Amino acid sequence: MPTPKKKARPVAPLSREAWVKAASNLIAQEGVKAVAVEPLALLLGVTKGSFYWHFQNRDELIHAALEAWEQDQSADVVSRYGGIADPRRRLRVLLFAAFEDVENGKFFAALAVSSEDPRVQPYLHRATERRLAFGVEAFRALGFLEAEARERALFAYAAYAGYFQLLRTTPEAVAAVTDLSGYVRRLAETLVPARARRS
Amino acid sequence: MPTPKKKARPVAPLSREAWVKAASNLIAQEGVKAVAVEPLALLLGVTKGSFYWHFQNRDELIHAALEAWEQDQSADVVSRYGGIADPRRRLRVLLFAAFEDVENGKFFAALAVSSEDPRVQPYLHRATERRLAFGVEAFRALGFLEAEARERALFAYAAYAGYFQLLRTTPEAVAAVTDLSGYVRRLAETLVPARARRS
DNA sequence: TGGCAACCATACGCTTGCGTATTGATACGG
DNA sequence: CCGTATCAATACGCAAGCGTATGGTTGCCA
Numbered sequence: 371m372p373t374p375k376k377k378a379r380p381v382a383p384l385s386r387e388a389w390v391k392a393a394s395n396l397i398a399q400e401g402v403k404a405v406a407v408e409p410l411a412l413l414l415g416v417t418k419g420s421f422y423w424h425f426q427n428r429d430e431l432i433h434a435a436l437e438a439w440e441q442d443q444s445a446d447v448v449s450r451y452g453g454i455a456d457p458r459r460r461l462r463v464l465l466f467a468a469f470e471d472v473e474n475g476k477f478f479a480a481l482a483v484s485s486e487d488p489r490v491q492p493y494l495h496r497a498t499e500r501r502l503a504f505g506v507e508a509f510r511a512l513g514f515l516e517a518e519a520r521e522r523a524l525f526a527y528a529a530y531a532g533y534f535q536l537l538r539t540t541p542e543a544v545a546a547v548t549d550l551s552g553y554v555r556r557l558a559e560t561l562v563p564a565r566a567r568r569s
Numbered sequence: 570m571p572t573p574k575k576k577a578r579p580v581a582p583l584s585r586e587a588w589v590k591a592a593s594n595l596i597a598q599e600g601v602k603a604v605a606v607e608p609l610a611l612l613l614g615v616t617k618g619s620f621y622w623h624f625q626n627r628d629e630l631i632h633a634a635l636e637a638w639e640q641d642q643s644a645d646v647v648s649r650y651g652g653i654a655d656p657r658r659r660l661r662v663l664l665f666a667a668f669e670d671v672e673n674g675k676f677f678a679a680l681a682v683s684s685e686d687p688r689v690q691p692y693l694h695r696a697t698e699r700r701l702a703f704g705v706e707a708f709r710a711l712g713f714l715e716a717e718a719r720e721r722a723l724f725a726y727a728a729y730a731g732y733f734q735l736l737r738t739t740p741e742a743v744a745a746v747t748d749l750s751g752y753v754r755r756l757a758e759t760l761v762p763a764r765a766r767r768s
Numbered sequence: 769t770g771g772c773a774a775c776c777a778t779a780c781g782c783t784t785g786c787g788t789a790t791t792g793a794t795a796c797g798g
Numbered sequence: 799c800c801g802t803a804t805c806a807a808t809a810c811g812c813a814a815g816c817g818t819a820t821g822g823t824t825g826c827c828a
């Protein structure tokens with residue numbers, strides 16, 4: 371018997387990141403309101419005492435989780451797809467990549483669930499603005515006027531948001547469509563003309 | 570001074586329907602979780618005592634509100650658009666009507682927000698199933714095979730759901746697109762071919 | 769005018785969750 | 799070996815909400 375003490379620590383001491391990660395999972399599954407300190411502590415096998423050592427309060431944890439997501443976002447989108455010169459190809463690659471990143475899509479849908487929460491609104495707004503602006507610019511580069519570029523970008527974004535909303539709320543309905551790539555291909559072909567054109 | 574009593578009743582006694590309506594509004598704005606008895610009573614100018622006279626408990630109110638919505642749904646969709654014989658026209662009319670019914674769209678988006686709630690899931694599932702089935706059948710009538718009909722129906726439904734989700738979470742982004750009918754027209758033209766075809 | 773039914777107020781107990789305070793337990797450097 | 803920093807348990811006070819119990823007020827009707 372090495373250390374037959376009264377109550378062994380949960381193996382390893384908990385890091386701040388562990389709390390943030392657990393909170394992110396909870397947000398992705400049940401929204402921000404589900405991030406409650408005591409249940410979360412129970413889930414992690416500790417008590418509130420631990421939490422309030424790592425964080426000032428519940429808000430700090432929530433912001434940390436949202437912040438982490440936003441960091442990923444910016445890193446991905448801007449750097450990865452901004453480099454593709456041809457706007458036609460840039461859009462297609464972005465569309466396919468967006469639908470393939472299921473994790474991110476689900477988290478986004480979860481944020482939409484908590485859109486009333488004043489804490490998430492800034493993050494949601496920034497993400498939407500960034501993504502839409504990215505799309506608008508690409509469509510403008512394809513030769514569309516501002517108005518039509520906006521419309522097409524919104525269309526694409528709505529298709530994206532709607533897909534992951536449905537995947538969240540009624541996965542069975544989505545599962546009936548076996549070929550996701552066909553779905554995305556249709557979206558791309560609708561919005562991105564095969565040849566350049568001017569309006 | 571007709572009736573200068575101590576404390577006038579809120580003019581008229583509250584009907585059960587008044588509670589349901591207020592609850593529906595709350596759901597549409599802040600989701601099911603926001604339907605709390607005491608705040609709602611405060612809003613209506615009465616106290617809990619009134620509520621628990623009209624309803625067994627909170628669940629009964631929530632179900633009543635969801636039930637009312639489902640009734641409207643079934644009535645509208647099936648009867649109004651089922652009568653149009655030409656599937657091409659049926660689909661186009663349905664699409665335009667769906668996007669124009671902002672109230673219903675907002676309520677649907679609000680239900681998606683509360684999709685984790687076991688109370689709303691059945692209603693959400695039934696609505697989705699009904700609508701998708703309606704779309705699939707119309708596309709099949711246009712000559713598409715089952716698989717492609719499903720894909721197109723899902724596409725249309727996702728565009729619908731996504732649009733109202735964005736309208737809910739980030740209305741500014743949607744407001745930038747002034748011409749909604751262009752959006753819907755594009756959707757219709759993408760999905761509904763001008764002429765019949767076989768696959 | 770007495771009584772009953774509809775409608776509502778008040779007061780209470782219970783649970784969940786936040787945040788604080790205080791006190792342990794462990795590890796590690798001097 | 800001791801002290802300090804790190805991490806966690808326990809106990810407490812507080813607020814919001816649900817649901818119950820009980821009593822009060824109004825209107826109508828016999």
